[in-house]
Amino acid sequence: MTPHYRTLALASLTLLALAGCKQEVQPVEEIRPVRYVVAGSDAAGDSRLFSGEIRARHESQLAFRVAGKVLERRVNAGDSVKKGQLLAVLDGSDYQLDTSAKLAQLAAAQADQAQQEADLKRYRELLTQNFISAAQVERQQTTVNAARAKSQQAQAALVASRNQGNYTALLADSDGVISSISAEPGMVVSAGQAVARLAASGEREVAFQVPENAVAAVRGASGFKVKLWADGRELDARLRELAADADSATRTYAARLTLNRSDDSVRLGMTASVRAQLAGHDGSALRLPLAAMLDTQGKHYVWVINAQSKVGRKAVEVGAIDGSSIAITRGLSAGEKVVTAGVHLLRDGQRVSLLQQ
Structure with a gap:
């Protein structure tokens, strides 16, 4: 065998060895992260959650x-x-000067009043001796009345000036x-x-903001629960105030809840979550966020997550829509995990990873 053919043979053997060592590439299964709710839980729509802050009643x-x-x-x-x-x-230096000026004005008015009253006394003595007429006495009496009024005016001005100084x-x-x-x-x-x-010390409340699409639900809520972020305590509360006009900047409505019981551990500024229990819902119907619905050819479906973290499409019958939630009247059982985001991107049997609630 010539050296040229020997070289070609060795190269062919090397390529065959490398091809044999090459492992077959396996396709990677796509795992899509999803958000979900548990059918029949509060998160499914029989309540509304808001973020609040502990504030004083006054x-x-x-x-x-x-x-x-x-x-x-x-x-x-x-x-x-x-x-x-x-x-x-x-x-308060300017107000002290003003008070000093008012004191001087009062002293001048009181001195003028004393002088006019003394003159009136002499006029009456002269009248008894017929040295002056009664008209002169009357004019002097009018002068005395005016002096007294000026004294009262100066006294009131002094009190007002002192008040200004106290302020x-x-x-x-x-x-x-x-x-x-x-x-x-x-x-x-x-x-x-x-x-x-x-x-002010005393009663504590929870202040929170309500978006316009939740005003009716909050106003008609059957009850409220306030959960303190600091220690996880849950307190009962009642709606005391719901603004009739939206804030010009946030376009939300200010609301206030009165805590049925609280103590010194409920401090001003603490963060709290407010859960409004919605009234008037059908107890036999489960509620889901609208984002969980998949509508195809006039039918309604949801993606249900099984124990193996795989999704399956499930046909459901729906009822009334309330704000951002919808009632499920048939086809879904309480406790099932339902995907709430990205429902148009899933396929039957696809494996998913659950994001934290």
């Missing part, structure tokens, strides 16, 4: 009743205060906690400008 926006420059701030956000406690102070001190109007304060030394504020917020 909250006051505190402001100075006069304008001025802030001299000092006596409290910080989060401080507990008592009724009448000093929170902040304005520069340079911002006081707490009830026991509670300072939830926020913006007054800082050197800051110039106008009369009525809110500089602090006081959450």
